[in-house]
Amino acid sequence: MxxxxxxxxxxxxxxxxxYDYPAYYDLVFGSDCAAETAFFEDCFRQLARRPVERIFEPACGTGRLLYRLSRRGYSVSGNDLNPHAVAYCNARFERAGWDPPAVLGDMADFRLRRKVDAAFNTINSFRHLDNENAARSHLGCVAAALARGGLYLLGLHLTPxxxxxxxxxxxxxxxxxxxxxxxxxxxxxxxxxxxxxxxxxxxxxxxxxxxxxxxxxxxxTYTLEQIRRSVESVPSLEWIETFDFAYDISRPVVVGNLTEDVVLVLRKR
Structure with a gap:
């Protein structure tokens, strides 16, 4: 059929x-992998203030992007609350002969042993956090995990x-x-x-x-003003640029009251 x-x-x-069927999830959200990975690397080269070697993905799901980045030579890690997704991610890495990168963990409550040069979360997982305290805790955890000059790429749909x-x-x-x-x-x-x-x-x-x-x-939901307040609640993160889901670094967007799809580029001060 x-x-x-x-x-x-x-x-x-x-x-x-x-999320409980990781092979299906991987297919549903896998079509933009090449464009996303290329966009990430453009951001690393042009907007980070340090070489990017170590990357973390909160709410990493099946690790589809972590896997591609690992193939390109980056040291990657991630966390997720869904055990099926974590197991699927780690099994994929182990089949390739690599160490498993994912652990069970909460994107709003984590601490990394070593700082990373970049982090990303680009498909609205941030909006699963259902209150402001959780959102600010997440941003604070990411800020603490980033080395100075590192980037956080955060994608979400705004409410116009x-x-x-x-x-x-x-x-x-x-x-x-x-x-x-x-x-x-x-x-x-x-x-x-x-x-x-x-x-x-x-x-x-x-x-x-x-x-x-x-x-x-x-x-x-987040309006422009609401996401701005959330980001500003973590002073060590600076919102330096914005793009849309076309993932084209040559075309940054000006965010206004009509804007919906955004990828925020936040840099650690």
Whole structure:
């Protein structure tokens, strides 16, 4: 069975979240790996004030980017709360003959034994932190982990305060006989409580099966002013540049009340 074919029986519903199925997660979010990695290296060369050799990813998931960066010669590490993702990440590294880089850990409460030259988190994981204390704790942990002149690349969707907002997206990913149709749609937003709810579904197709993962996802919302206050709460981090999800270092963006997709470049003072 392939994506788009009629399903007369209906999909098999899988329990849990996409994060519990790391092979599917890796495919869903893996299409931008090459562009992201190239963008990271452009930032390291042009915006860091120190050579970048050691890199950390909080909420690293399956380690798809850590793996690519390791192949390019960087020393990498990460943490994540999901044991399935951590195991998948480490198994991938071990198959390549490398030490496992990921540990179970909270992106809002961690401490590294050695400082790193750069850190990144670019697919909205920051918005899983559901209160300001957790967000500031995360930024503080990253700041403490960075060496002076090092970078933190933080990607998230902002909530515009003017004009329409993006209500969601759908995309398809394929690898061999496995195809996944992803759908993420905003169903409500509470600006006072700063909570946006999304209906999410991932339809997984193989030649013989149709399976589905579905559920409700909650993200904390950030306007431009709100994310600015969060960053300014950690004085050792300086917001030096902003890009969008095109990952083009030659095209920085000016963030305004209409802006949604951003990658903040924060540098350790």
């Amino acid at each position: 392939t994506a788009g074919e009629p399903d007369l029986v209906g999909p098999e519903i899988l329990d849990g979240h996409l 305060t003017r004009g329409p907002r993006d209500m969601g997206e759908s995309w398809t990913a394929r690898r061999g006989h496995l195809g996944i149709v992803s759908n993420l749609q905003s169903i409500s937003i509470d600006r006072r409580r700063r909570v946006e709810k999304f209906a999410m579904s991932f339809d997984v197709y193989t030649p013989t099966r149709h399976r589905r993962i579905e559920g409700i996802l909650e993200y904390r």
